[in-house]
Amino acid sequence: MKTTATSTWSAPPESWVKLNTDASFIGADKLGGAGAVVRCSDGRVVLAACSPITTCHDAEDAQAKAALLGAKLMQGMGYDNIILETDCVAVASALRSNDINRSKQWSIYDETKMLLKNYRNVKVVHAKRESNRVADALANVARSAGSCIWFDQLPDLVTQLVSEDYDVILLSSYDNISSLSLKKR
Numbered sequence: 001m002k003t004t005a006t007s008t009w010s011a012p013p014e015s016w017v018k019l020n021t022d023a024s025f026i027g028a029d030k031l032g033g034a035g036a037v038v039r040c041s042d043g044r045v046v047l048a049a050c051s052p053i054t055t056c057h058d059a060e061d062a063q064a065k066a067a068l069l070g071a072k073l074m075q076g077m078g079y080d081n082i083i084l085e086t087d088c089v090a091v092a093s094a095l096r097s098n099d100i101n102r103s104k105q106w107s108i109y110d111e112t113k114m115l116l117k118n119y120r121n122v123k124v125v126h127a128k129r130e131s132n133r134v135a136d137a138l139a140n141v142a143r144s145a146g147s148c149i150w151f152d153q154l155p156d157l158v159t160q161l162v163s164e165d166y167d168v169i170l171l172s173s174y175d176n177i178s179s180l181s182l183k184k185r
Helices: 059-074 089-096 106-116 129-145 156-172
Strands: 017-026 031-039 045-053 081-086 121-126 148-150
Touching (some): 059 089, 081 129, 089 106
Parallel strands (some): 081 121
Antiparallel strands (some): 031 045
């Protein structure tokens, strides 16, 4: 299955939520951070979270653990239709595959797949880093902030990035988008 990565965050369809996950990794210390954000079709954040990763072998391991964190956070939230979006091609491919996974992360992938089976519809999508900015920021914060989950009062950094995404969503809905210019922030 070939997919094209998106370059800006895009809202999920009506009745779907999008779970964006990302990780940061410091190879010298074998430490990382995981970030996850769940958003509805109107762009509203339902949940944002970050968690340090105290042991990871490499960047893919950190990314796999971030996807698992997101899948665990989604449990019991009452959603049927989920898009899991990651900027790691290896993680997206492994989670979409029905083949036996022989990588170091096989147990993480298996656990994530088991959690995702609880939903009626699941799509796993690779996204470019530019469309995963909120989860990326949370992953970077995780190394210093520790484990945090936000439902209502979001940190300023998340609020700012979501606001910028929302501006792009509103502008892209205009028919005559070519007459508008977006400033690079």
